[in-house]
Amino acid sequence: xxxxxxxxxxxxxxxxxxxxxxxxxxxxxxxxxxxxxxxxxxxxxxxxxxxxxxxxxxxxxxxxxxxxxxxxxxxxxxxxxxxxxxxxxxxxxxxxxxxxxxxxxxxxxxxxxxxxxxxxxxxxxxxxxxxxxxxxxxxxxxxxxxxxxxxxxxxxxxxxxxxxxxxxxxxxxxxxxxxxxxxxxxxxxxxxxxxxxxxxxxxxxxxxxxxxxxxxxxxxxxxxxxxxxxxxxxxxxxxxxxxxxxxxxxxx
Numbered sequence: 464x465x466x467x468x469x470x471x472x473x474x475x476x477x478x479x480x481x482x483x484x485x486x487x488x489x490x491x492x493x494x495x496x497x498x499x500x501x502x503x504x505x506x507x508x509x510x511x512x513x514x515x516x517x518x519x520x521x522x523x524x525x526x527x528x529x530x531x532x533x534x535x536x537x538x539x540x541x542x543x544x545x546x547x548x549x550x551x552x553x554x555x556x557x558x559x560x561x562x563x564x565x566x567x568x569x570x571x572x573x574x575x576x577x578x579x580x581x582x583x584x585x586x587x588x589x590x591x592x593x594x595x596x597x598x599x600x601x602x603x604x605x606x607x608x609x610x611x612x613x614x615x616x617x618x619x620x621x622x623x624x625x626x627x628x629x630x631x632x633x634x635x636x637x638x639x640x641x642x643x644x645x646x647x648x649x650x651x652x653x654x655x656x657x658x659x660x661x662x663x664x665x666x667x668x669x670x671x672x673x674x675x676x677x678x679x680x681x682x683x684x685x686x687x688x689x690x691x692x693x694x695x696x697x698x699x700x701x702x703x704x705x706x707x708x709x710x711x712x713x714x715x
Contacts, residue, residue, distance in 0.1 A: 465564050466539065467490040468493040468495065469542075470540055471494070471514075472499070473509075474501050474507050475501045475505060477508055478503040478633075480505055482541055483545050484512040484542075484550050486628075487543070487549060490541075492537060493536040494512075495535060496515060497534060498517065499518075499520060499605055509648055524607050524608045525610045528610055531579060535598065535610055538597055539598075541671055545630075546631060547629050549628070551625070553625025566619045567618040567619045568593055568614050570595035570621075571625060572627070573626060573627040573628075574632075576628065576629065579633075583684070584681040584683075584684050585676050585681075585696070586680040591622070593612045601615055606652050607648050607652045641693060659711060660711075665701060672697045677693040692694045
């Protein structure tokens with residue numbers, strides 16, 4: 464039976480971290496929290512729950528998660544964010560994997576709770592994530608802040624039943640603040656890659672994003688919550704490219 468390390472990165476997560484740790488304590492052989500110098504009660508809660516607590520300066524989502532892997536005791540790793548937890552069904556699925564591991568990596572669906580409501584559309588579900596893997600056969604990649612785990616060529620991957628429960632935003636203000644933060648990060652990452660944003664892209668991307676998520680991805684079935692999510696997501700597309708265009712103008 465392979466031993467499992469659960470790796471979690473945090474910054475000021477006193478509201479979420481206990482729930483996250485509690486959801487993995489019965490399946491993990493090692494739980495390590497990599498914290499970027501929180502100034503709330505995150506450390507106290509982590510230590511009270513019996514998990515290891517390690518400080519490391521935050522240099523980016525991808526960079527932080529790749530460094531966090533090096534702190535795990537075992538190469539078989541489950542990676543979670545502090546605002547996530549495992550459903551009972553997913554806990555059982557992971558236990559079955561530990562008893563009979565056949566693949567290098569495992570994907571699972573993520574179900575998001577938005578201001579107290581579970582969201583099943585808007586492009587937010589099933590939101591398949593690769594979060595359980597042999598760390599010797601891949602690494603974190605993507606474009607900050609949207610990281611994703613990339614398995615080496617030839618790696619075998621299977622899908623597990625059950626959901627990662629994602630407690631994303633408690634208020635609409637939380638969502639808007641996160642969008643502003645993440646679009647700053649995205650615009651800077653795209654700028655460093657030499658990407659540009661035309662006026663047409665700035666103008667059309669929000670409309671395309673809203674229509675895709677609200678109509679094609681059935682966001683309207685989530686009612687008022689679905690409309691709010693799709694509207695803010697459309698604005699995020701606008702901000703990302705507007706900020707990217709501004710960065711280019713500032714360098715001229």
